[in-house]
Amino acid sequence: MIVLVPGDPLRPRRPDEHFAAEADAARAAGLDVAVVDHDALATPDGARRAVARVPEGTGTAVYRGWMLPAGHYPAFAAALAARGVTLRTGPGQYRQAHELPGWYPALAAVTPASAWTTGDDRDGFDRAAATLGPGPAVLRDYTKSMKHHWHEAAYIPDLADTAAAWTVASRFRELRDDDFTGGFVLRRFEPFGTAEVRTWWRGGACRLIGPHPDTPHDAPPAGLDLSTVAPLVAALDLPFVTVDLALRTDGEWRVIELGDGQVSDRPSTVDPGTFVTAVL
Incomplete structure (x- = not known):
């Protein structure tokens, strides 16, 4: 198995400092390690360039790196497959x-009740809020919350106050900007x-x-x-x-x-x- 880590932006043949210790530990454990260009992975057509330093024919790979949009992962997997390398986690599994x-239905019994939208329009948000019902909620999108902006962009005291809830959602959308993923997710607040x-x-x-x-x-x-x-x-x-x-x-x-x-x-x-x- 080979472990793939992001390269250092200034020294692209070396692992990014954040993942260097894991790369060293993987080598010490007898695993192969290669670097990928995360900046190239983040572009729509950069996957082949991103994996150019991965040795061909090295079998199964595990990525340990920065977050990738699920929509970019299939190109990553395909570029590696062209080099004879198969990601242990396939594109559908990654998105799930x-x-x-992707994972909420299977864990609904052990996680706060949730409802979500497709996209960021007000009507969809109001329908999701009505599905969850009145009471406090926490807002996020499909991949991330803004919990460090708790009162302005994460916590909604009462979904029955639709105007106030939409104010929080609008601020969340503004802060997430281009990183906004999928739609709004409303989760029942639990202490x-x-x-x-x-x-x-x-x-x-x-x-x-x-x-x-x-x-x-x-x-x-x-x-x-x-x-x-x-x-x-x-x-x-x-x-x-x-x-x-x-x-x-x-x-x-x-x-x-x-x-x-x-x-x-x-x-x-x-x-x-x-x-x-x-x-x-």
Whole structure:
């Protein structure tokens, strides 16, 4: 297997500094490592140029890098396939894990109730709000929230106040700008009493439990019970994902997010060697 990481923009033959430690750990574990040009991947026709430094015929690949729009991933996979390299996560699997509408139905029982739109028009937003019903909600798009702009672009105190809700949505859309993905997603607000925990899953089994990258020094609790979540994640049949959880104030663990493991950040407090051994 070969691990693909973004190249340093100034020294393109070397891994980007953010992923250099993982690249070193992968080599130490006996894995091949190659760099790709992430800037080229982010353009509609740059995939072949992006993978030019990947050795031909090297078999199965796992990408560990910056987030890619799901619409760009098929070209990435096709450019690698032309060089005899197959991404372990296929384009359909990547979209399913990367965008909330892909994974939500399978995890609906263990995650906040959600409704979403296709596109960013007001009518669709109002229909999604009516589907979820009155009460507080958290806003995001298919891939990301603006939780660091909580009161202006994430938290909606009451969806029944349609004008105020649309003000939050408009500000969210403005801040996301060209990165806005898919449509608006409204999620029922639930009160949580702990920092999030990031769990890493390979082949449908949890391989590593650690803190969330936003709170790297908040260690996860010992004996985290994943018995309810595990069969639901396994049933998705996705090769490499992360599942972020938090403890609701009533004592129930809830899924906050599922993401593709290739583009999920490793917390700074998780040793790169431990990480590579566990998940790659």
